[in-house]
Amino acid sequence: MDSEDKRILSLLQTEFPVVARPFDALAERLGTEPAALVAHVQRLAEDGIIRRIGPVFDSRRLGYTSTLAAARVPAERLAEVAECVNGLPGVTHNYERRGDYNLWFTLAAPSEKEIAETLDALGEETGIVFHSLPALALYKIRAVFGADDATSGGSLRSRCGLPAVASAKAGGPPRKESPPAELDHKQKQLVWAIQDGVEIEAEPFASVAERVGRPVEEVLAQIRAWTATGLVRRFGAVLAHRRVGYRANGMAVFNLPADCVDEAGRALAERPEITHCYHRPPIPDFPYTLYAMIHGQSEEAVRSLADRLAKKLNAPDHALLFSATEFKKSHMRYFESEDPS
Numbered sequence: 001m002d003s004e005d006k007r008i009l010s011l012l013q014t015e016f017p018v019v020a021r022p023f024d025a026l027a028e029r030l031g032t033e034p035a036a037l038v039a040h041v042q043r044l045a046e047d048g049i050i051r052r053i054g055p056v057f058d059s060r061r062l063g064y065t066s067t068l069a070a071a072r073v074p075a076e077r078l079a080e081v082a083e084c085v086n087g088l089p090g091v092t093h094n095y096e097r098r099g100d101y102n103l104w105f106t107l108a109a110p111s112e113k114e115i116a117e118t119l120d121a122l123g124e125e126t127g128i129v130f131h132s133l134p135a136l137a138l139y140k141i142r143a144v145f146g147a148d149d150a151t152s153g154g155s156l157r158s159r160c161g162l163p164a165v166a167s168a169k170a171g172g173p174p175r176k177e178s179p180p181a182e183l184d185h186k187q188k189q190l191v192w193a194i195q196d197g198v199e200i201e202a203e204p205f206a207s208v209a210e211r212v213g214r215p216v217e218e219v220l221a222q223i224r225a226w227t228a229t230g231l232v233r234r235f236g237a238v239l240a241h242r243r244v245g246y247r248a249n250g251m252a253v254f255n256l257p258a259d260c261v262d263e264a265g266r267a268l269a270e271r272p273e274i275t276h277c278y279h280r281p282p283i284p285d286f287p288y289t290l291y292a293m294i295h296g297q298s299e300e301a302v303r304s305l306a307d308r309l310a311k312k313l314n315a316p317d318h319a320l321l322f323s324a325t326e327f328k329k330s331h332m333r334y335f336e337s338e339d340p341s
Helices: 003-014 022-030 034-046 075-086 112-126 185-194 204-212 216-229 258-269 299-313
Strands: 050-057 065-071 091-097 103-109 130-133 137-141 232-239 248-254 274-279 290-296 318-329
Touching: 003 022, 003 034, 003 050, 003 232, 022 034, 034 050, 050 185, 050 216, 065 112, 075 091, 075 103, 075 112, 075 318, 103 112, 103 318, 112 130, 137 258, 185 204, 185 216, 204 216, 216 232, 248 299, 258 274, 258 290, 258 299, 290 299, 299 318
Parallel strands: none
Antiparallel strands: 050 232, 065 103, 065 130, 091 103, 091 318, 137 274, 248 290, 248 318, 274 290
């Protein structure tokens, strides 16, 4: 990719305008013509760099609960068991990772009870024990690549061995999940209509409005309101990160004293290389409680950063699980039909 590609992708991920003609506004910022910009973005999508342009919803706000599941699977059965996992509704990401626990996947469902029942049934079907690791605290979800990667930080150190972070959120509590939103029938229809993304065209929201039978301005106002309240985490481009140079990703896990986890999580959330950061419960023979997804241009770069972070966190007991096989990667699809009740 050239510098213009990177500039366009940065804006599409973080500043996609929810207006009737978003590419007009973006073209003005980029100093180009709207039609040329639309064609350029269409090419990036055709090349597989852009997966979609649309909303990233907060699943809990839509009434869903989720977990990260892990299992030890014999190597000769890994593909077979992964295929069973891929067939489950609510599984969006499913990876082989290098380690004793070698199968990791995300699972969402309308309730914790359904998640437990799903994992129990999967265990009975495969003969494998699946462990649920729900998020006890969320510090960061922001899968944005190639944007401004400036970090903030100071030279002071806290009692847990962490650098002080010059940000208001560093001193606050971990993020608290908001209660589920009560959506009416029309709002659920709109979720259904936009969850797979919008068309890359001059007026991408016009076809959405036609599909749900509502004025364009009403659709735009609703999406903007959802974004303001956090029901939509962000509206923009979702990229194929490997296609933009982030060829390695590792799940770094740290075993920390309980009273240091929140402080460490907030500090890790400041790193641009980290897209996801959670506090999760330990599982048998895996005592780690702080999880951070690190992306980099190479495994060496990811490993180097993980080691440096472990030293800053004063966490000699840590591990790094690299992705080996991507069995599934998709976005969550909410409700069951285009006419959800």
